[in-house]
Amino acid sequence: MEDILSQVYDPEAFREAGHRLVDVLADHLSNTQHGLTEQAITWRQPNEALERWQFDPDAPGGDAVNLLQEIMTESVQLHHPRYMGHQISPPAPVAALAGLLGDFLNNGMGVYEMGIPGTAMEVNVVRALAKQMGFSPEADGFLTSGGTLANLTAMLAARSIRAEGNVWQEGNVRPMALMVSEEAHYCVDRTARIMGWGEAGIIKIPVNARFQMRTELLEEYYQNATDNGLEVIAVVGSACSTSTGSFDDLEAIAAFCAKHNLWFHVDGAHGGASVFSQKYRHLVKGISLADSVVMDFHKMLLTPAVTTALVFKNGAHSHQTFSQKAQYLFGQATDPEWFNLARRTFECTKVMMSAKVYVLWRTYGTALFDAFVTRMYDLGTAFAQLIQNRPDFELAVEPECNIVCFRYLGPGDAEANNRLNARIRKVIVEDGHFYIVQTQLRGLTWLRVTLVNPRTDEGVLKGLLDKVILFSN
Numbered sequence: 001m002e003d004i005l006s007q008v009y010d011p012e013a014f015r016e017a018g019h020r021l022v023d024v025l026a027d028h029l030s031n032t033q034h035g036l037t038e039q040a041i042t043w044r045q046p047n048e049a050l051e052r053w054q055f056d057p058d059a060p061g062g063d064a065v066n067l068l069q070e071i072m073t074e075s076v077q078l079h080h081p082r083y084m085g086h087q088i089s090p091p092a093p094v095a096a097l098a099g100l101l102g103d104f105l106n107n108g109m110g111v112y113e114m115g116i117p118g119t120a121m122e123v124n125v126v127r128a129l130a131k132q133m134g135f136s137p138e139a140d141g142f143l144t145s146g147g148t149l150a151n152l153t154a155m156l157a158a159r160s161i162r163a164e165g166n167v168w169q170e171g172n173v174r175p176m177a178l179m180v181s182e183e184a185h186y187c188v189d190r191t192a193r194i195m196g197w198g199e200a201g202i203i204k205i206p207v208n209a210r211f212q213m214r215t216e217l218l219e220e221y222y223q224n225a226t227d228n229g230l231e232v233i234a235v236v237g238s239a240c241s242t243s244t245g246s247f248d249d250l251e252a253i254a255a256f257c258a259k260h261n262l263w264f265h266v267d268g269a270h271g272g273a274s275v276f277s278q279k280y281r282h283l284v285k286g287i288s289l290a291d292s293v294v295m296d297f298h299k300m301l302l303t304p305a306v307t308t309a310l311v312f313k314n315g316a317h318s319h320q321t322f323s324q325k326a327q328y329l330f331g332q333a334t335d336p337e338w339f340n341l342a343r344r345t346f347e348c349t350k351v352m353m354s355a356k357v358y359v360l361w362r363t364y365g366t367a368l369f370d371a372f373v374t375r376m377y378d379l380g381t382a383f384a385q386l387i388q389n390r391p392d393f394e395l396a397v398e399p400e401c402n403i404v405c406f407r408y409l410g411p412g413d414a415e416a417n418n419r420l421n422a423r424i425r426k427v428i429v430e431d432g433h434f435y436i437v438q439t440q441l442r443g444l445t446w447l448r449v450t451l452v453n454p455r456t457d458e459g460v461l462k463g464l465l466d467k468v469i470l471f472s473n
């Protein structure tokens with residue numbers, strides 16, 4: 001074999017590099033989670049970053065582990081207690097190791113014979129999740145690449161099953177629509193547009209003071225839509241919404257969908273994980289009444305991205321997304337080829353995402369997920385309390401989970417405070433000790449945190465409020 005090819009597959013070089021890298025990562029984990037590393041984020045302007053990471057493909061060389069260490073140091077540190085930005089959890093190291101194994105094996109998960117353990121783990125994980133959600137054994141589904149794609153897949157299935165005519169064959173014969181809270185994640189809006197339904201195809205239901213869908217308005221909006229010639233296919237419940245972490249009343253939506261024979265979908269990308277918390281599972285009461293549910297393991301369940309489950313109440317429906325009605329055998333619990341997952345998923349080659357959840361769940365059990373979700377949601381309440389005790393801060397809404405929106409109240413009017421809070425957030429990111437994000441709610445700019453680190457405590461959160469005050473000047 002040519003030198004370069006034998007070099008790249010040299011087992012001893014791999015052993016040496018792998019051991020060094022794991023040592024680097026373990027030290028980094030210890031330092032970050034104990035707050036010994038300063039930066040939760042190392043901010044660079046985009047163009048500066050582009051230049052920093054330029055390389056010459058014709059002049060290779062250098063030590064790969066040193067390079068990996070540089071990348072690590074300059075990346076966002078999810079294991080840092082001062083990381084509280086977007087909704088993604090610090091991966092459990094064992095789940096990251098499973099990711100390494102999956103990358104190393106590179107078994108594609110579309111065709112059964114290319115990923116035998118991966119496929120079996122995937123189906124078992126999804127069935128265990130469905131059971132945890134309270135579904136009957138008829139439920140089934142699969143893992144897919146992110147909540148965005150999973151929501152689209154669910155809506156394609158809903159259209160295939162509920163629309164008049166054969167959409168797969170004939171396309172959209174009639175104008176169709178789905179109904180969803182105005183606070184839903186933007187990917188639901190995208191879904192309607194991707195399906196060719198346009199602006200009219202996404203009916204946004206106003207929210208109440210707690211940013212939950214006003215379900216009492218569903219009937220009126222539905223009647224208006226049907227009067228205007230729209231065929232309403234589905235209602236999507238948010239569990240929870242992205243900006244404020246507000247949970248829609250799933251039981252009310254389920255009752256409405258049952259009355260009108262509509263598909264009931266739950267976007268539980270973030271808060272679907274509540275089913276694991278004995279203390280907080282009441283937030284998603286009614287989830288098992290849904291026809292389909294999306295849940296991201298990478299958001300609230302310590303799993304590397306992207307690992308998303310799409311569960312169907314009637315497992316047979318999961319086979320109908322990409323098939324014509326005529327080809328489909330109703331009433332059959334599973335397709336005879338249930339194990340060839342590409343028949344049901346967008347992906348053809350799919351990474352072995354199942355190993356990450358499976359190894360984690362099998363090693364530590366459901367108690368791990370309960371402990372994590374409960375602790376993070378509790379911390380959301382504790383942070384809200386801290387904010388309420390400070391007259392110079394305002395809370396957008398009492399949090400239902402681990403997403404908290406708040407703002408510093410300066411002396412100026414609402415507009416001045418919008419500018420002030422946006423500036424504070426910018427300086428916080430540039431400073432890098434904390435990583436937080438921001439959101440807009442009813443014309444106001446809010447600072448927003450998602451608490452995802454078990455080592456974030458009230459001391460750290462008080463430190464954040466102090467930082468906000470420091471940067472308000």
Ligand SMILES: Cc1ncc(COP(=O)(O)O)c(C=O)c1O
Pocket residue numbers: 087145146147148149185187238239240241242267268269270296306308
């Ligand atoms: C409620 C909700 N749905 C869907 C998504 C999209 O999920 P993903 O980033 O896995 O595509 C998000 C992401 O924040 C979300 O909060």
